[in-house]
Amino acid sequence: MSEQEIREGMLLAVWDEPPLDFDPDTLIRRVEQKKSRRRALVAVGVATAVIAVASLALPGLLPRDRDSQLGADTPASSSAPPSVSVEKKAQRAGDQLAAKLGVTMTNLTDIAGSFNPGRLTYPPFTTSTPARAPGDPEFSGYLYLTDQIGPTSLRVEAGVKGLSTKDFCGGATMCKDVQQKDGSVVTEAEFNEGTPEIARAEVQRVFQSGYVVRISSHNYNPATSAGLRQTVPVRVGVLTELVTDPAVAWQ
Amino acid sequence: MRKADEQGFREFAAANAASLRRTAYLFCGDWHTAEDLMQSSLMKMYVAWKRIKDLDNLIAYARKVLLRTWLDEKRRPWRRAEQRDGELPDAADATVDPDTTSAKLWARELVHTALLQVPPRQRAVLVLRYFEDLSVAEVAVAMGCTEGTVKSQTARGLATLRTIVEKLDNSSGRVAS
Numbered sequence: 001m002s003e004q005e006i007r008e009g010m011l012l013a014v015w016d017e018p019p020l021d022f023d024p025d026t027l028i029r030r031v032e033q034k035k036s037r038r039r040a041l042v043a044v045g046v047a048t049a050v051i052a053v054a055s056l057a058l059p060g061l062l063p064r065d066r067d068s069q070l071g072a073d074t075p076a077s078s079s080a081p082p083s084v085s086v087e088k089k090a091q092r093a094g095d096q097l098a099a100k101l102g103v104t105m106t107n108l109t110d111i112a113g114s115f116n117p118g119r120l121t122y123p124p125f126t127t128s129t130p131a132r133a134p135g136d137p138e139f140s141g142y143l144y145l146t147d148q149i150g151p152t153s154l155r156v157e158a159g160v161k162g163l164s165t166k167d168f169c170g171g172a173t174m175c176k177d178v179q180q181k182d183g184s185v186v187t188e189a190e191f192n193e194g195t196p197e198i199a200r201a202e203v204q205r206v207f208q209s210g211y212v213v214r215i216s217s218h219n220y221n222p223a224t225s226a227g228l229r230q231t232v233p234v235r236v237g238v239l240t241e242l243v244t245d246p247a248v249a250w251q
Numbered sequence: 252m253r254k255a256d257e258q259g260f261r262e263f264a265a266a267n268a269a270s271l272r273r274t275a276y277l278f279c280g281d282w283h284t285a286e287d288l289m290q291s292s293l294m295k296m297y298v299a300w301k302r303i304k305d306l307d308n309l310i311a312y313a314r315k316v317l318l319r320t321w322l323d324e325k326r327r328p329w330r331r332a333e334q335r336d337g338e339l340p341d342a343a344d345a346t347v348d349p350d351t352t353s354a355k356l357w358a359r360e361l362v363h364t365a366l367l368q369v370p371p372r373q374r375a376v377l378v379l380r381y382f383e384d385l386s387v388a389e390v391a392v393a394m395g396c397t398e399g400t401v402k403s404q405t406a407r408g409l410a411t412l413r414t415i416v417e418k419l420d421n422s423s424g425r426v427a428s
Contacts, residue, residue, distance in 0.1 A: 003381060006412065010366075010382040014273045018282050022268045024261040027290060031297045 089249070090115035090139035096248045097143050097156065104238050108145045115141030115156065142223040143215075147233050152221040154234060154242075158213045158250060168204060178240070183208045186244060188236040195219070197231040203239035211251050215239045260300050264293050267310055271317055277378040278321045280367045288324065292317040314383065315393045318375055325371055365415040373408030380405055 094113020102111045117139050137159030144153045169175035172189040179185055184207045193199040202216040217234040221227035242248075268289060275285035275292075295316055296303065306312055366374055372394070379390045380401075387405075391398045 003409070006377070006409070007381045007384075010277060010378070013366075014276060017269075017273065017276075020269050020272060020286075022265070022286075022290075024264040024268075024293075027264065027293055028257065028261070028297060031294050034294075035298075 086117040086139055090117060090141065093139070093156075093158070093248050093250070094141065094143065096245065097242055100242055100245045100247065101143065101145065101154075101234075101238070104241055105147075105234065108147055108233075110144065110146040110151065113141065113143045113156075115139050144223065145233065149229055149233070150227060152218075152227050152229070152233050153223040154239070155216045155218070155222045156214070158211070160210050160212065168202075173198070174236075180205070180244060186240055188240055190236060198235075199232070201232045201234065201236045201239060203236055203243050205243045205250075207251060209251060213243050213250050215243055256300055256304060259304055260297055263309060263313075264297075267313060268293065270310075271313060274314065274378060274383060275317055275321065277366065277382055278318070278371075278375060279324075284324075288317060288321050292320045295320065311389060311393060314379070315395070318379075318393060322371060322375075360419065365412055365419060368415050369408050369411045373404050373411060376401055376404040377408045377412065 091113075094115045098111040098113045101108060118137070137157045139159065140155075140157040142153040143156055144151065146152075168187055169189050171191055171193070173192050174190040175187065177185050177187050184205050186203060186205045189202050190198045191200040191202070197219075199219045200216060202214065204212060204214040206212050216222070217232040217239060219229050219231055271292060272282075272285050272289040275288040276282055279285055279288065292313060296313060303309065303312060366377070369377065375394065376390060379385045379393055380387075385393065387398050387401050390401045394401065396404075
């Protein structure tokens with residue numbers, strides 16, 4: 001088979017070529033459609049990537065402290081010194097109170113503080129700390145402990161607003177004020193509340209600035225409203241030691 | 252794209268679509284696939300038209316794109332080749348000359364059976380050399396290889412084609428020239 005035969009054979013092979021129905025405009029339209037589809041796909045991909053990156057990056061860029069959020073309910077004072085956030089302050093106070101209580105009452109175990117900004121939470125009715133209102137204490141929470149009877153807790157509240165010192169001793173079987181060297185006043189009170197033994201022991205310290213700290217011990221676990229017992233697990237003497245502990249920076 | 256460029260592409264496509272489809276048919280052996288290959292090649296050229304419109308030999312570039320498109324198509328692992336095992340009913344055509352018909356049928360056989368058995372790159376060289384009448388240098392440009400490779404591929408392709416045609420002729424009783 002010669003090269004010429006191959007050449008002729010190839011030419012003959014296309015002799016029954018079907019008619020060509022080709023329109024350049026249709027082809028151009030198809031290309032333009034393809035291009036716009038590709039552009040849309042790229043745009044969607046880029047938008048998805050931007051949203052994904054933003055969702056990951058924004059939480060890190062935004063301020064984490066509640067007090068530094070825009071529109072926070074505590075007005076920023078230009079004269080106020082910069083201080084640690086309320087959450088950190090509450091956490092430190094809890095750690096220091098737990099340490100102090102452990103040293104003072106060696107029979108207690110599993111001592112731990114759990115304080116949060118705002119008013120107290122009362123389980124099991126609420127599961128999270130509610131939003132802070134203007135009249136709420138700065139922070140509050142429970143100092144958990146376990147004695148020979150079982151687990152219970154002390155209630156702690158600290159702040160300027162919302163802690164009325166009026167009628168603190170109302171109904172108390174014992175109530176006395178103790179003047180402190182720094183000018184603050186510690187008030188100790190015990191309440192029987194109709195029972196033969198002390199049902200509630202409460203101590204409050206009022207600073208000259210108006211800042212109030214209150215720690216109370218109950219004949220039940222205030223964190224769970226359960227665990228009823230005959231008397232309080234911690235008496236006013238120990239509560240006074242806690243509230244006057246110089247290691248705790250209340251203000 | 253500007254209107255003038257678009258018009259230039261339109262004219263080029265209309266003038267060369269048929270010739271590109273014929274070449275594609277000799278590559279793949281099927282008119283439908285050939286039309287797809289031709290359209291895909293022209294679409295690729297349209298996308299790059301701004302860049303290529305001023306080339307000296309646009310049709311050579313188009314052949315190169317067509318060849319690449321076909322080789323790419325063959326390389327695709329998911330490509331499903333059409334199975335041609337169906338029998339078409341014979342129908343008499345009164346307008347054809349019986350003397351020339353046998354030659355044409357043999358030529359079709361050459362493409363459908365013999366040429367399609369030649370390896371793709373050798374087949375491409377044979378089509379470009381003997382159907383498109385390109386020189387060795389032009390085929391080397393179209394295939395993106397050296398002239399030496401074109402020559403060796405041509406020799407191998409011819410040898411393979413002759414062997415297959417010989418077998419076909421022996422089986423059909425026709426004497427190979």
